[in-house]
Amino acid sequence: GENVEQHPSTLSVQEGDSAVIKCTYSDSASNYFPWYKQELGKRPQLIIDIRSNVGEKKDQRIAVTLNKTAKHFSLHITETQPEDSAVYFCAASPGGSNYKLTFGKGTLLTVNP
Amino acid sequence: GAVVSQHPSWVICKSGTSVKIECRSLDFQATTMFWYRQFPKQSLMLMATSNEGSKATYEQGVEKDKFLINHASLTLSTLTVTSAHPEDSSFYICSARVQGRFNEQFFGPGTRLTVL
Numbered sequence: 506g507e508n509v510e511q512h513p514s515t516l517s518v519q520e521g522d523s524a525v526i527k528c529t530y531s532d533s534a535s536n537y538f539p540w541y542k543q544e545l546g547k548r549p550q551l552i553i554d555i556r557s558n559v560g561e562k563k564d565q566r567i568a569v570t571l572n573k574t575a576k577h578f579s580l581h582i583t584e585t586q587p588e589d590s591a592v593y594f595c596a597a598s599p600g601g602s603n604y605k606l607t608f609g610k611g612t613l614l615t616v617n618p
Numbered sequence: 619g620a621v622v623s624q625h626p627s628w629v630i631c632k633s634g635t636s637v638k639i640e641c642r643s644l645d646f647q648a649t650t651m652f653w654y655r656q657f658p659k660q661s662l663m664l665m666a667t668s669n670e671g672s673k674a675t676y677e678q679g680v681e682k683d684k685f686l687i688n689h690a691s692l693t694l695s696t697l698t699v700t701s702a703h704p705e706d707s708s709f710y711i712c713s714a715r716v717q718g719r720f721n722e723q724f725f726g727p728g729t730r731l732t733v734l
Contacts, residue, residue: 537721548725598721604650608661
């Protein structure tokens with residue numbers, strides 16, 4: 506089955522700096538890669554996603570890049586703000602009739618004011 | 619759109635009792651729902667995939683007789699934890715796939731289960 510590795514497990518940045526979280530996946534059939542933000546005790550919220558036919562996607566301060574050859578994808582947050590502090594999870598899905606998501610272990614991002 | 623609710627938000631029960639958790643898609647029909655378990659400071663672990671009108675598909679290592687899943691309608695899936703034990707204490711989260719929106723899943727707010 507799919508295996509998703511996520512790094513780093515914790516990340517501390519100063520407000521205004523950029524943050525980068527990286528994930529690798531094992532199943533070359535995976536073609537959908539979402540990123541979720543989860544605040545303590547809350548539901549995961551989809552913040553951005555990318556499909557395998559796209560190399561990069563951007564939404565305001567958030568961007569995701571995908572390298573299918575290397576089987577890795579990354580989340581980039583620019584101009585970080587204290588409210589960006591949360592746990593971020595990457596995930597991968599093989600698509601087709603299999604809609605299962607396999608999650609990475611998560612990254613605790615702390616943005617210091 | 620694509621709102622998923624869960625009930626209850628938290629529950630405390632005695633060891634040996636059963637607990638039912640409901641997951642509803644409020645403004646869309648969900649042919650597929652997923653049940654996850656999340657232990658403190660850990661990732662989401664998929665327990666089972668619930669398809670409307672058919673039996674759930676359980677992940678390896680998840681006891682189907684202990685975690686009963688029913689997906690009787692296009693807007694409701696239920697997870698029943700039978701004969702709960704303290705080690706079943708966890709955060710249970712459901713998600714629903716929006717048909718026609720590729721693999722996108724929307725999550726419910728979760729249910730905190732504490733078994734005494």
